[in-house]
Amino acid sequence: SSYDYIIIGGGTGGLTVASRLAEDKSNQVLVLEAGPNAEGLQEVFVPGLIGTGQSFTTLNWAYRTAPQENLNNRTLTVNAGKALGGSTIINSMIFPRAEKAQYDAWGTLNNDSSWTWDALLPFFKKSEIFTPPNEFQRDNGATFVRDVHGFNESEGRVKVGFPNFFFPQSTLWRQTSMGLGFPASPDLANGSPHAVGVAPDSLDAANNTRCSAACAYFTPFAEQPNFTVLTNVTVTRIIWTASAQNDSTLTASGVEYIDSLNQTSRAILSRKGEVIVSAGTIGSPKILELSGVGNSTILQAAGISPALDLPTVGENLADHVHSWANAFTNISLTKDALLLNTDFAQQQLDLWFKNRTGLYSAAPRSLGIAAPSDVFEESEFNRLLNQSEESLSRFASEFSNGNPQLAKGIESQYRIALSLYRQNENLPLEMNLEPGYSGPTAFADRPARNYTAINSVLYSPLSRGRTHISSSSPLAAPVVDPAYWAHPLDVAIQVAGIKLARKMLQSSPLSSTYEGEFEPGTDKETDAEIEEWLRGVVASDNHEVGSLAMLPKDMGGVVDTELLVYGTSNVRVVDASVIPFPISAHLSSSVYMIGERAADIIKRN
Ligand SMILES: Cc1cc2nc3c(=O)[nH]c(=O)nc-3n(C[C@H](O)[C@H](O)[C@H](O)COP(=O)(O)OP(=O)(O)OC[C@H]3O[C@@H](n4cnc5c(N)ncnc54)[C@H](O)[C@@H]3O)c2cc1C
Incomplete structure (x- = not known):
């Protein structure tokens, strides 16, 4: 059998886009998730057990960073969920959004008004079913603005409450x-x-349980025949059509994966099919690199034959x-x-x-x-901003790993961040x-x-690092270097x-x-x-973004505003890795929004 959409990673972005695409019963949708279904674990569903027990140990990729030279050469842990629902099974369930000006900046950087707060708000709202605070919750400080939330019980998916x-x-x-x-x-x-x-929290207020991406976008649809979800399978690479090496544009024909017994299988795409990479900010660049898409020098050093030279794959990594x-x-x-x-x-x-x-x-x-005005004296902050402006090109170039296009992209990110700082808006x-x-x-x-x-x-770090494979083994951990501080x-x-x-x-x-x-x-x-x-x-806040940034290609971008990987005809990325720079919020609501937006883009195409 073949599939119209193969989604690599059943996490926050992956399950959102998969579930929405499966709403069209003529689509055959396959999700391949490395971890198990963990919805039955009490450390997952009891809100106060966040961060405890098995959910935080065996169901966590717990990526280790390279020694961080600005942090006494310490190796830090970057947590990321390894289960159906991805990081939303271990996250703290905090569900705010970033500031309007930052989403607008995605649009500015990409010269595309469809990636701005006003255009994206319908997708934020579509993703959720919001329960307003009751009297007890209001007495304890919970407030809400009706216009910015979703209340549609049949359309909304993520239960949000207090x-x-x-x-x-x-x-x-x-x-x-x-x-x-x-x-x-x-x-x-x-x-x-x-x-x-x-x-607000991503929480089912009716029974006070966590609502993960699995609770929202998988469990209610688990029996749907055109929505196939395989757990405990790890995708090892994307397979390209035979002519791929000679074409200027790569076309995926399927993916290869291994199960828990190390057996290798293939899932094949239909003729109109697409691969959607949703393995997270660290996992997704790894899949592209294992598939030959990335910086050819890095790929060859790891023993991978390049299929497409896209040198900014894995670059521009940032974390709170x-x-x-x-x-x-x-x-x-x-x-x-x-x-x-x-x-x-x-x-x-x-x-x-x-x-x-x-x-x-x-x-x-x-x-x-x-x-800034809550944190600094005005003169002190102006002094810091002046210094940052003077050194803007130097740092952008230093963080771009020798890629002049990415240097331009980082410089543009900085100009926006610093100008918003001057207006007290970053x-x-x-x-x-x-x-x-x-x-x-x-x-x-x-x-x-x-x-x-x-x-x-x-919340708005200017440091940028990178994540890359150093081995052709799909089970080897990537080298993660967020270059903190x-x-x-x-x-x-x-x-x-x-x-x-x-x-x-x-x-x-x-x-x-x-x-x-x-x-x-x-x-x-x-x-x-x-x-x-x-x-x-200092520790990672587990909010890593940017490693497959949505930016114009001549600014070091990896995906365009339709989330299509440059140089491919049918591979998109739908997860936090496309967020071009760190935003001032916990990320899950924004990743759900990206998943909703992606499904809309694909359905329109
Ligand atoms: C400990 C922690 C606390 C957090 N707290 C909050 C919070 O309170 N509020 C908030 O909004 N955000 C929080 N976040 C951040 C937020 O949850 C994540 O940014 C967001 O969920 C990431 O979504 P994603 O789709 O990019 O990746 P994920 O949701 O992590 O999904 C990636 C999926 O891909 C799978 N995968 C990876 N590689 C492969 C492969 N090769 N084959 C198959 N599957 C693969 C993974 O197992 C995973 O299921 C927190 C994150 C963590 C880790």
Whole structure:
């Protein structure tokens, strides 16, 4: 049998586009996913068990980075889900959107108004079924703007809502942030996230369970005969038509994959068929490179015969960077309480199973998205921006791995980012309240106490790295080098983020709960001391983008605005890798939007 659409990777983008294409019953759609169906695991469906147990170990690619020269040569972990639903089975379910100006910048960079906030909002709305906050949730700070959400029960897919439990320190922190000048958010998904508020979650509010991409786009359609989903199979390469080597345009005829017994099989495309690569920002460039598409020098060094020289495959990689300030707190109702008292933890889990309440019913996220004016004195930020402008071409060239077209593309990204910064519209940091310890020190190595953490996440980094294969073996891990902190503006902003987190912990009313700082620690006073500490601890925020960027070809792009890989006739990319530069938001809602948009483009074609 042959398929009209073969989707590599049953994750966030992949299941979205696959499921929508299968709505046309004349299409035969095949999804090939490396991991299992994990929807039945309680670490997946219970909101408060995020980041625990099997879901976070065996169902995680846990990519390791190359030693990061700006971070004391540390090797960091970049998490990514390996199961049906992809990263949405292990993510924190926070479901905001980035700012309007950043989506508009995708359109500007690509000279295409169909990739702007106004044009994309219908696809954001189409992807979701939003449950407005109930009275209890509203009393705890949840707000929403009706116009920006989707409510269509038959069309929408991802269930979005608010949790059944709120930690008391979250409310205190939001009040503190407003006292420090943050506006109150009417809705963190409305395209103006410079504010503080309670973010919606990808959560089924009716029964308080996670709604992953599998819950949204697969489970309701699992029995549909034209929608075939194979789990525990790893795609090893795309197969090209025989004439491919001689043509100027490559055409895929199918894909090759291996199962858990290492047996190799092929899936064949129909004559009108397409391959859709949705293996994630690290996984998708790996598939293209294993298939001979990429920088010929890198491919040959890895033992792969080039089929198409597309030198920017795997380049332009960027990621958000996570840091923390932790204080001891006099509040006893924290996530630490679950670790400190296992009987209490069991009671709370029983409570969740009984009536969907208690600490495990929370995916707690009060977010404050900072503008430069919240973080810096104006003169200080202008000085940093002037320096960045003066060195713009130098860094763009340095990060482009010798590719002048990509240097041009990165330079254009920088010009937009810096100009938005000057207007206070690029949002450099997410601050969020964690009702418990969040940081680099293991449970056994820290004082057995209750903590309040302020996470501070670098949201608009200028550093760019790369990910490439170094072996022809499809099972070998790629070399992942996000080049964290390679740009000095990233360093300055992350240091400022810690100072803002500290200020929040010690400002009223949150200060009433403050019992002294644990990390970074009061001995880290100066910027240089904070920077030094951060170099030893910052982590990936698992929001990597850009490795197969949607950009014009002469700006180093890999896909066009129809998500088609340059130089191929029937291979598209539908996942976070096409996002050209890091945006100021958690990514899943934007990846669902890309999946919806991709299905629309393909159906129109
Ligand atoms: C720990 C963590 C926390 C996060 N928290 C949030 C959050 O709170 N809110 C938010 O919005 N976003 C969050 N994110 C980010 C967000 O979930 C991801 O950016 C987004 O889901 C990525 O979608 P994707 O389609 O690009 O890739 P994925 O959803 O990761 O899908 C890729 C899929 O391809 C499969 N695959 C890879 N290689 C192959 C192969 N060779 N053959 C077959 N299959 C393959 C993978 O197993 C996976 O299922 C988080 C991510 C992580 C990892």
